[in-house]
Amino acid sequence: MAAPDSDTTPDTNSPDTTPDTNSPDTTPDAVPHSGPVPPTPPAQETAPVPRWHRHSDGAVLLDGFHALKHAVRFGAEVEVAVTADRAAALALADELAPDVLEALAALLTEVPYATYASLVPRPHPTAVAALAVRPSRAGNLAGLARTPRTAPVVVLDQPRNLGNAGAVIRLAAGFGATGVVTTGTLDPWHPTVVRGGAGLHFATAVERLSVDELPAGPVFALDPEGEDIRALRLPDDALLAFGSERSGLSPELRARADHLVALPMRPQVSSYNLATSVAMTLYHWSAAGGAPV
Ligand SMILES: C[S@@+](CC[C@H](N)C(=O)[O-])C[C@H]1O[C@@H](n2cnc3c(N)ncnc32)[C@H](O)[C@@H]1O
Numbered sequence: 001m002a003a004p005d006s007d008t009t010p011d012t013n014s015p016d017t018t019p020d021t022n023s024p025d026t027t028p029d030a031v032p033h034s035g036p037v038p039p040t041p042p043a044q045e046t047a048p049v050p051r052w053h054r055h056s057d058g059a060v061l062l063d064g065f066h067a068l069k070h071a072v073r074f075g076a077e078v079e080v081a082v083t084a085d086r087a088a089a090l091a092l093a094d095e096l097a098p099d100v101l102e103a104l105a106a107l108l109t110e111v112p113y114a115t116y117a118s119l120v121p122r123p124h125p126t127a128v129a130a131l132a133v134r135p136s137r138a139g140n141l142a143g144l145a146r147t148p149r150t151a152p153v154v155v156l157d158q159p160r161n162l163g164n165a166g167a168v169i170r171l172a173a174g175f176g177a178t179g180v181v182t183t184g185t186l187d188p189w190h191p192t193v194v195r196g197g198a199g200l201h202f203a204t205a206v207e208r209l210s211v212d213e214l215p216a217g218p219v220f221a222l223d224p225e226g227e228d229i230r231a232l233r234l235p236d237d238a239l240l241a242f243g244s245e246r247s248g249l250s251p252e253l254r255a256r257a258d259h260l261v262a263l264p265m266r267p268q269v270s271s272y273n274l275a276t277s278v279a280m281t282l283y284h285w286s287a288a289g290g291a292p293v
Helices: 048-055 065-073 086-096 098-107 113-119 137-145 162-175 191-196 251-256 274-287
Strands: 060-063 078-083 108-110 128-132 153-157 179-183 205-208 219-228 239-242 259-262
Touching (some): 048 078, 060 065, 060 191, 065 078, 065 128, 078 086, 078 098, 086 098, 086 108, 098 108, 137 179, 137 205, 153 162, 153 274, 162 179, 219 251, 239 274
Parallel strands (some): 078 108, 153 239, 179 205, 219 259
Antiparallel strands (some): 060 128, 078 128
């Protein structure tokens, strides 16, 4: 049996699949606090553990400072946020994200480290965690369907690797893509995907759909056998589709594709990693003048 490509393992059954995306930023985990620590929230707000358990069903786990920072920045409704070191978390905000310092000061409650660790699958170096309301599917579907579309939708066709999916959502957010749609069984809101995406699920529309349900628009499906991307201009309303790490594009997606597009690659190299393929393709689209601003 042929060995799988390097980004095919581990798959969605393994919780720890994030390739180099677990540390969303290269920023220090904690820095000395430089300014005054905003006051602790009022007494009725300081019983976070029961609140955590009350809200945990169906909520989005924001694991670490950067995920919480991004989620707040992009309008997430945060139900509860805890940290084992409030001064360090607010010092990070002061240093790296002063725009959300006040909001984080109002949200974050300090709990003992053991309490924090009991709430998350794997403690994060910043010892920050929060629960946010998952954006409504109806709202996301409306956003994905809205026309005229000014930025592409990224379609991951039956992805397997949670880390890849997170990295792609982060890319989509960075490039101002309309959204990320996955087909197949991977849950794009899985905590490991949210962790890999650094909380940027709130900056774009993320949903799982079948190929039949994809939004309208021309499908440019990425495949090494396609037409060289350098000869193409990708339109703003494109659906940019990428195959699974293991087996490439599914027959259903191929049947829906209007164009097959190849990324330049030397002979004898079989393929690129899924997330890097998305990065190159979004960059190619943006180089013609699409978002970001
Ligand atoms: C890891 S590759 C899939 C490799 C898989 N073994 C196959 O048979 O295609 C994941 C996806 O990245 C995209 N991709 C990777 N390299 C590409 C290239 N050179 N040109 C276009 N797309 C590429 C394709 O969408 C592909 O389905």
